[in-house]
């Protein structure tokens with residue numbers, strides 16, 4: 001079977017609501033040996049070697065982009081079609097909206113770092129499964145440790161729940177600072193830009209969350 005055939009079959013399964021193909025084959029996935037990783041280059045290499053079925057449908061791995069010394073790290077869910085094509089996070093429609101909000105608060109991609117929970121696009125843009133999230137969470141924590149931001153903005157429910165390990169929905173989580181053990185940064189869950197494209201009336205809250213980030217980021221540095 002060619003790679004194209006494999007992509008078509010998996011996308012068909014995904015559209016039909018079947019995700020057990022990926023789930024079952026994840027049971028033997030190797031555990032991240034993250035303790036041995038001390039640079040972004042090593043992390044990129046380790047992530048690229050994770051054996052996971054969604055990889056076979058993807059064109060490019062989408063690792064992270066931006067300022068590696070940034071105070072602010074933006075954490076999304078997973079690449080979409082355009083990100084998969086270019087290998088860069090948030091370059092599609094939702095990324096363009098994100099860029100506008102960043103500009104409105106005086107930020108751009110040279111001042112923040114952007115990554116996702118999953119580095120490969122799930123077939124048919126489906127939501128990452130719990131197993132996929134659990135597999136990649138240690139790599140995400142290592143990514144955060146290496147960037148060492150003061151603030152993490154979780155974009156959307158999937159990224160927020162994955163990082164905070166909670167089942168609470170984004171409507172309840174949004175706009176309230178959180179902390180988790182082992183992460184030396186304040187975490188602010190907010191909406192995913194793709195949701196704002198569907199519900200533009202919520203853009204104001206999203207913008208407010210970024211204003212909160214800007215106001216708080218200098219304060220947080222004093223306590224580190």
Ligand code: URA
Pocket residue numbers: 076077078079080083088089090091092094095116
């Ligand atoms: N949505 C995400 O969560 N991440 C991306 O990189 C693009 C779209």
